[in-house]
Amino acid sequence: MKLPLTMMGGRQMTSGNTMFLSDMGMMGSTLAGYLFWWGSLTHLASIVPIRGFIRRLKSRLYPEIHITVHEQNGDKSFSRNELYYAVETYLSELASGKANNLKAAISNNGRSVTLALDNREKMVDFFDGVHLHWVHQSDSPSANGAAGPSEAAHFFVGGGGGRGGGAASTRGDKRYVLTFLRRDRPQVVGRYLSHVLERARELQAKSRKRKLYTNGPYSGAGWSSVLFDHPASFDTLAMEPPQKKRIMDDLMTFSKSKDYYAKIGRAWKRGYLLHGPPGTGKSTMIAAIANFLGYDVYDLELTAVGSNTELRNLLASTTTKAIVVVEDIDCSLEVTAARKAPGNARTRGRWKDAPSKSKRINGMNYCFSDSGNEGGEKKNKKSEVTLSGLLNIIDGLWSVCGGERLIVFTTNHVEKLDPALIRKGRMDVHIEMSYSTFEGFKILAKNYLDIDHHPLFDAVERLMEEVKVTPADIAEQLMPKTLDATPADKASACLQDLIQSMTKLKGARK
Numbered sequence: 001m002k003l004p005l006t007m008m009g010g011r012q013m014t015s016g017n018t019m020f021l022s023d024m025g026m027m028g029s030t031l032a033g034y035l036f037w038w039g040s041l042t043h044l045a046s047i048v049p050i051r052g053f054i055r056r057l058k059s060r061l062y063p064e065i066h067i068t069v070h071e072q073n074g075d076k077s078f079s080r081n082e083l084y085y086a087v088e089t090y091l092s093e094l095a096s097g098k099a100n101n102l103k104a105a106i107s108n109n110g111r112s113v114t115l116a117l118d119n120r121e122k123m124v125d126f127f128d129g130v131h132l133h134w135v136h137q138s139d140s141p142s143a144n145g146a147a148g149p150s151e152a153a154h155f156f157v158g159g160g161g162g163r164g165g166g167a168a169s170t171r172g173d174k175r176y177v178l179t180f181l182r183r184d185r186p187q188v189v190g191r192y193l194s195h196v197l198e199r200a201r202e203l204q205a206k207s208r209k210r211k212l213y214t215n216g217p218y219s220g221a222g223w224s225s226v227l228f229d230h231p232a233s234f235d236t237l238a239m240e241p242p243q244k245k246r247i248m249d250d251l252m253t254f255s256k257s258k259d260y261y262a263k264i265g266r267a268w269k270r271g272y273l274l275h276g277p278p279g280t281g282k283s284t285m286i287a288a289i290a291n292f293l294g295y296d297v298y299d300l301e302l303t304a305v306g307s308n309t310e311l312r313n314l315l316a317s318t319t320t321k322a323i324v325v326v327e328d329i330d331c332s333l334e335v336t337a338a339r340k341a342p343g344n345a346r347t348r349g350r351w352k353d354a355p356s357k358s359k360r361i362n363g364m365n366y367c368f369s370d371s372g373n374e375g376g377e378k379k380n381k382k383s384e385v386t387l388s389g390l391l392n393i394i395d396g397l398w399s400v401c402g403g404e405r406l407i408v409f410t411t412n413h414v415e416k417l418d419p420a421l422i423r424k425g426r427m428d429v430h431i432e433m434s435y436s437t438f439e440g441f442k443i444l445a446k447n448y449l450d451i452d453h454h455p456l457f458d459a460v461e462r463l464m465e466e467v468k469v470t471p472a473d474i475a476e477q478l479m480p481k482t483l484d485a486t487p488a489d490k491a492s493a494c495l496q497d498l499i500q501s502m503t504k505l506k507g508a509r510k
């Protein structure tokens with residue numbers, strides 16, 4: 001006996017379900033079999049018409065629209081439908097906090113687990129006051145049928161062209177079906193789908209494998225790259241929490257302000273100047289920013305760039321979502337304030353006497369801080385890149401081609417820089433990286449020793465009021481020196497080392 005059921009409880013029955021019912025008919029000769037059928041029929045008679053009626057009534061009162069996004073495009077090539085993967089990425093973020101049935105897999109970068117909606121799992125989203133219902137459907141042999149939209153307008157994006165879950169779907173087809181009320185169509189088609197795409201791109205950018213590009217003697221006229229896999233994050237950065245939050249808010253606002261920058265007619269770029277003594281975390285901060293925003297890093301070695309034209313070509317070949325970093329800008333170009341005052345011997349003497357800092361490029365040292373003659377814009381020994389060349393390229397056409405870019409300069413001597421280089425609008429955010437505070441020390445203690453409190457913390461705090469230590473100095477002391485000790489013993493030994501080195505420093509400064 002086969003029951004001519006196609007719809008049941010809003011769910012399309014598959015051959016699997018029908019088979020189950022006819023198999024049960026073989027038990028008809030037994031009393032248990034009759035009782036079973038009688039119970040089932042009574043149940044169906046009471047449920048199916050009511051459900052059907054309610055569904056019809058609901059669709060009259062609140063007509064729905066369904067959009068199906070198939071995994072493969074409907075053309076003969078069965079190419080990937082990128083929108084399907086964008087929806088998957090978008091929903092995986094939404095689902096990880098809400099859905100009950102999730103599929104887990106290793107992410108593209110191999111470092112984390114991604115979660116996606118399991119077959120027939122539903123997800124509700126809320127956007128601009130509109131409720132949106134997503135369901136994942138799969139025709140894989142293991143799937144027990146798929147929830148299919150019924151009496152409503154239906155759109156397909158990619159895919160086999162049949163109604164979601166219907167017989168026309170390709171065997172093994174996977175799709176997401178979006179359902180919403182007809183009255184919300186303008187918002188959904190106009191804005192929601194773009195929002196899904198945009199958010200998915202952000203998430204994909206964050207999880208993709210990013211690169212560190214360098215130019216230098218061994219990369220010819222272009223960039224050479226390696227995988228960027230720096231573990232730094234804002235969580236592990238030793239810095240006063242309010243300052244850290246301000247920076248993170250600024251970065252997040254920047255990365256979400258594409259339309260705003262377009263509206264005010266400015267290139268979508270932002271300049272950061274990180275300044276402070278060596279070992280205060282400037283490079284670490286750049287890595288944390290790159291990880292936070294999911295950007296590639298271009299470590300621009302200006303002294304290895306032959307000319308302004310070469311510099312323009314290098315910058316023109318950077319990708320969108322990039323941080324262009326010029327470390328130790330005071331060593332890379334003739335950019336000191338003294339350039340502005342050629343006849344001022346006192347000024348010139350002051351910066352000339354300052355210890356010059358060499359820059360490492362693939363193991364070679366370069367430093368040009370004492371190069372050039374008095375007056376005018378000078379060229380350093382190896383490079384013909386000039387300050388005005390750099391500024392013209394950064395401010396000029398390069399900055400308006402393509403998407404978001406951060407430009408970061410670092411220096412140990414901010415006071416020496418030409419004001420033109422660091423004025424607001426060029427270097428929008430100036431961040432002083434300074435000696436460690438006690439709050440900063442506690443972040444490092446948590447990172448390195450996994451402790452929030454310790455009886456020796458008081459001694460460290462007292463010493464920090466008297467001597468200046470960089471986070472790099474502290475980090476060095478907090479590195480456990482042996483594996484053969486309990487965590488508690490390691491923590492005590494490291495803190496004692498730190499106290500000892502700070503006490504020595506205090507003695508030396510007296």
Ligand SMILES: Nc1ncnc2c1ncn2[C@@H]1O[C@H](COP(=O)(O)OP(=O)(O)OP(=O)(O)O)[C@@H](O)[C@H]1O
Pocket residue numbers: 236237238239276277278279280281282283284285412433470471472473475
């Ligand atoms: N603020 C910080 N938070 C966490 N770790 C830090 C911090 N500052 C320094 N460190 C540690 O010290 C090491 C050196 O720091 P980093 O290279 O970032 O300093 P820097 O300011 O860029 O130095 P330089 O001016 O010499 O280039 C880092 O690898 C990191 O382990």
